[in-house]
Amino acid sequence: AQKITQTQPGMFVQEKEAVTLDCTYDTSDPSYGLFWYKQPSSGEMIFLIYQGSYDQQNATEGRYSLNFQKARKSANLVISASQLGDSAMYFCAMREGLDNYGQNFVFGPGTRLSVLP
């Protein structure tokens, strides 16, 4: 079964508008971490934001915020005031348990975001 689901293969957003990229996850472990990465066309993987399962508040990093809804098992990435440079693939990832044991760190299939001028 898929541990991480990203249901939007592709998204479009107008420059300066906000956009939400969906991520749902599946785990029975009460302790886990959720990550978002950005992969621009140049190919590198850039860490954006992290949310722990016990964190009380939604994580924020500059224009990025994570809308964490634990009961729904969703961890959507919100990008405010989109910029042309935000056009990229975005991957949601999850680490099950308190520590990374390698195989308990999984990535979703990604969402391609295109920002329109």
Add this chain to the structure above:
Amino acid sequence: DADVTQTPRNRITKTGKRIMLECSQTKGHDRMYWYRQDPGLGLRLIYYSFDVKDINKGEISDGYSVSRQAQAKFSLSLESAIPNQTALYFCATSDVLPDTQYFGPGTRLTVL
């Protein structure tokens, strides 16, 4: 300078050849990982190492081997390359806590 470097960045080889991809990091992390990325499949873990004496298989280790030469160096080898190993390969490192993984720039490998 980049914290995680990979060499080569691009490589074209032929079926049956032995290939080594190298990864070096200056982040001081003990943990290192090798991933493979195929279109539409996200990243899949090949091998990981939590210290110099620790090597573990990931989800898709068949056809690959690794060597952890030092804390800062982790190499991935394809003993006899085949066309379905054509992919983008990433090295990553992490600390224990927080365990955020930081990625190298990737190596694009083509096996003809």
